Amino acid sequence: MPDLLDYLKGQQLEMESALQKLVEAESPSKNKPLADQCGIVLKELFEEIVGGTAETIVKEEVGNQYRFTYGSGAEQILIIGHYDTVWDQGALPLRKEEGVLYGPGVFDMKGGLVIVLWALRALKHVGEEGKRKVVFLVTSDEEIGSAQSRGLIEEEAKKSALVLVPESSISTTGAVKTSRKGIGIFKISVRGKPVHAGINPWAGASAIDELVMQLAELKKLDNQEENISINIGTVSGGGRTNVVAAFAEADIDLRFRNTAQGERLKSVILNRTSFIEGTEVEVTGDINRYPMEQTDAVMELYQQLKEIAAGHGYELEHGNSGGASDGNLTAAIGIPTIDGLGPVGDGAHAENEHVILENLPYRSALLAELIKRHMN
Incomplete structure (x- = not known):
C-alpha cells in the first residue's frame, strides 16, 4: 500500500495553495456575509479535494455550517473544526516569507481545516474505507462561544467513537493537546x-x-x-x-x-x-x-499518535492548553477527544499568526494514520 506521508509530501504545494485561498476568504465571526463566502470556498475545496458528501447547515445569525462525510460505514469518527476567525476584515495581511505563511486565521484554525482535507484525500488515494465513516463538522461561531453550533456538535459527538480536533498545536513545539481548561x-x-x-x-x-x-x-x-x-x-x-x-x-x-x-x-x-x-x-x-480532562482514553490516542510520529521520524509531545475549544464540549459528554492536531506555528489571535508550511504534510499524515487505525 502506498505510504501516506510520501503521498502527502508530494501534495505540499497544493496544500499551500488551498490554505492561501481559504485565508484570503476572510471570515470574522460576526460578519455573516463574509463568513458565508468563506464557507462556500471551504465547501468547494472539500468537493474538489475529497469528493465526499457535503451538507450545508443554514444559519440565520452566523455563517452557514457544514457537515462533510467521507466513507459510508454505519459507525463514525467525528472531526470538528471552525472557519470563523477573531480578525476583522483587512486587519491582518496575508504574506509568505521563507516558508512561513502569515495571515488571519491561518493558525487558528484554517491550517487545521486544510490538514483534514488532505488527510481524507490521502485515505481516498490509497482506497482506505472501513466500518466507520468520517464526519467532518465545520462551524462558524467557535470564536464567539459556539452558541449556534453547540447542540449540533454534541449531537454528532454522541454518535461517534472518538473526536479529533485539528485546532492549532501547542505553539512552537507542535505538541498535541491532551487536556484543556x-x-x-x-x-x-x-x-x-x-x-x-x-x-x-x-x-x-x-x-x-x-x-x-x-x-x-x-x-x-x-x-x-x-x-x-x-x-x-x-x-x-x-x-x-x-x-x-x-x-x-x-x-x-x-x-x-x-x-x-x-x-x-x-x-x-x-x-x-x-x-x-x-x-x-x-x-x-x-x-x-467544562474542561477537556486527560483521561486514559485520551492518553491512548496520544500514544498512538506518538507511535505514528516516531515512524515519520520525529517525537510528538503533548500538553495542556489554557484556552478552550469545541473539544471541551465533546469531552464533557464522555467521548474520547484529542485536540491540537492542527499545524505547527504560532500567534493565535496575534499579529504574528503563522504556519510553518513544510510541516503541513507531516501533520496531515499524522491525522490520516490515526483515522486509518480507527476506521475498522
Whole structure:
C-alpha cells in the first residue's frame, strides 16, 4: 500500500495553495456575509479535494455550517473544526516569507481545516474505507462561544467513537493537546445609592466602591498551583466625578482545571453578598465549557499518535492548553477527544499568526494514520 506521508509530501504545494485561498476568504465571526463566502470556498475545496458528501447547515445569525462525510460505514469518527476567525476584515495581511505563511486565521484554525482535507484525500488515494465513516463538522461561531453550533456538535459527538480536533498545536513545539481548561463567563453588577459627592457623601452608597471590594475578593480565588485564574476583563460604572456612583459592573473570565473546581468556583462567584450597606450585588453567568480532562482514553490516542510520529521520524509531545475549544464540549459528554492536531506555528489571535508550511504534510499524515487505525 502506498505510504501516506510520501503521498502527502508530494501534495505540499497544493496544500499551500488551498490554505492561501481559504485565508484570503476572510471570515470574522460576526460578519455573516463574509463568513458565508468563506464557507462556500471551504465547501468547494472539500468537493474538489475529497469528493465526499457535503451538507450545508443554514444559519440565520452566523455563517452557514457544514457537515462533510467521507466513507459510508454505519459507525463514525467525528472531526470538528471552525472557519470563523477573531480578525476583522483587512486587519491582518496575508504574506509568505521563507516558508512561513502569515495571515488571519491561518493558525487558528484554517491550517487545521486544510490538514483534514488532505488527510481524507490521502485515505481516498490509497482506497482506505472501513466500518466507520468520517464526519467532518465545520462551524462558524467557535470564536464567539459556539452558541449556534453547540447542540449540533454534541449531537454528532454522541454518535461517534472518538473526536479529533485539528485546532492549532501547542505553539512552537507542535505538541498535541491532551487536556484543556474549562471556562466560566460571569458579569457582576452593582447598584448603589447616588448622592452629591461633596455635600454629604456618607448618605450614599457607592456602586464603584462595592465593585472594587467584590473584585478584590474574587481575585483571591486565583491559584497558579491549581491552574485557577480569575481575569477581570472589563470594568465600567459611574457617571460624574461629583456623584457617588449609582451603578458599576465588570466582566469576569474564569479558567479551571477540572469539573470539581469549576462547580466550587461557580458557586462562590454567583453567591455574592454586599460589603457596603445600601448596595445591591447581582452576578449572572455560568460555566461556558467544562474542561477537556486527560483521561486514559485520551492518553491512548496520544500514544498512538506518538507511535505514528516516531515512524515519520520525529517525537510528538503533548500538553495542556489554557484556552478552550469545541473539544471541551465533546469531552464533557464522555467521548474520547484529542485536540491540537492542527499545524505547527504560532500567534493565535496575534499579529504574528503563522504556519510553518513544510510541516503541513507531516501533520496531515499524522491525522490520516490515526483515522486509518480507527476506521475498522
